[in-house]
Amino acid sequence: MQKPKKEKKEKAIKKKKEEVKEEKPKPVIEKPKEEPIVEEPKKEKKSFFGFKKKKEKPIEEKKEEPIIEEPKEEKPVEEEKKGIFKKITTKKIDQEQFEKLFWELELALMENNVAIEIIDKIKQDLKQNLVDKPLTRTKIDETIKNTLKNSIKEILEVDKINLLEKIKEKKPYVICFVGINGSGKTTTIARIAHLLQKNNISSVMAASDTFRAAAIDQIQHHADKLNVKLIKQDYGSDPAAVAFDAIKHAESKNIDVVLIDTAGRMHSNANLLDEMKKIIRVAKPDMKIFVGESITGNDCTEQAKKFNQAIEIDGIILTKADVDEKGGAALSVSYITKKPILYIGTGQGYNDLKEFSSDTILDNLGL
Incomplete structure (x- = not known):
């Protein structure tokens, strides 16, 4: 009776072991199947997307190439815009x-x-x-x-005159300087004498401003400094006679140029203008130069106009041009009189006399 019971127990134990064996492989098989199926595709997707990003970077760099080309395409567009703008603004x-x-x-x-x-x-x-x-x-x-x-x-640049060349045409060459008081006429005569000296041209001065004693002293001062002969007479003498004496002196001494100073007179004073006309008739100057202050502007123009009407001037010298920032006076004086500007005064010294250039006026006018 005991054997069959034991056998039954042993059979039951075997069955349980077999059931356990069957159950174990099932989860073991399922786990590896589930893990590679679920995890592997996820890992592959992440890595593939990552490569895509890496590959996209060089692709983006390639896209930059057309970006470089885009401005090339834009240039004709800009040119078209410019062309349109030109059409509008023309x-x-x-x-x-x-x-x-x-x-x-x-x-x-x-x-x-x-x-x-x-x-x-x-x-x-x-x-x-x-x-x-x-x-x-x-x-x-x-x-x-x-x-x-x-x-x-x-x-x-109307009828430009080269004074130094003109002087060579005749001996003695007579120059008469006219202008109002305070325009720098006497100082200008001294500067011209100095310019002639530098070019080995001799000169003599004539103190034909006999209406002011101070005027004779002033020109004498310049003549002494420059070592130039001055022909003069007493205060109140006939101005035309002084000019005549200076010319005769130049002829006798073989002097190249005669520089005649005249009394400064307002262009509106008819009597003084008549006196000046007498000097012109007697001296018969080869050149009549109007001296005016550049800084006086339209007043200088009006003065030159009146002197030109009275004696027909040949040229113009403007003083104090260094302090005249506008330059309109030079333009106006030359146009109204139809006479050229020969020199401009640019300071206080004897060397401060410069040959006139239209470029100077253009610069002053901002052109």
């Missing part, structure tokens, strides 16, 4: 627009002591080059500037 200026445009320029010229007659001339020159002409904005500026330059040069 226009014809009518008479009304020109008047508005010229108004500011006219004010600037007037502030620089430019005479009305010159402003009118410049206006006509500009009108010919601007009105009803298709021009861009930049072209308008260039046209205005170039027209101003050409107009001013045309005015200032």
Whole structure:
């Protein structure tokens, strides 16, 4: 009876062991199956996406190449824009627009002591080059500037005179200096004498300003400093007689040039102008030079105009040009008289006399 019980127990134990064996492999098989299936694709996705990012970086760099090319494509676009802009800004200026445009320029010229007659001339020159002409904005500026330059040069370079060359034409060469009191006339004569000395040209001075004793003393002072002969007479003597004596002295001493100082007189004083005309008749100067102060502006222009009407001057010397920042006086004097500016005074010394250049005035006017 005991054997069959034992056998039953042993059979039951075997069955349990077999069941345990069957259960163990199931979870073991499932786990490795689940782990590689679930985890492996996740790892592959992460790494693949990561490569994509890495690959995208060089792809982005490649995209930068067309970005470099884009400005090349934009250039024609910019050029097209410029072309459109040119079409918009290219226009014809009518008479009304020109008047508005010229108004500011006219004010600037007037502030620089430019005479009305010159402003009118410049206006006509500009009108010919601007009105009803298709021009861009930049072209308008260039046209205005170039027209101003050409107009001013045309005015200032009228019948230019080389004084040192002129002097060689005749001996003695007689020069008469005219102008109002305080214009620097006597000092200018001394500077001319010094200039002649530097060029080995001899000269003699004539003190024909006999209306002021101080004037005779002043020119004597300069003559002594420069070691130049001065012909003079007493205060109140006949100015024309002094000039005549100086010419005769030059002829007898073989002197190259006679420099005649005259009494400073206002251009509005008819009696004094008549006296000056007498000096001109007697001395018969080869050149008559008006000396005026540059800084007096339109007053200087009016003086030159009156002297030119009275004796027909040949040339102009402007003093105190170093303190005249405007330059309009030179332009106006030359245009009104139609005579050239020979020299400008630029200081207090004998060497402060410079040959006139239109470029100086253009610089002063900002051109």
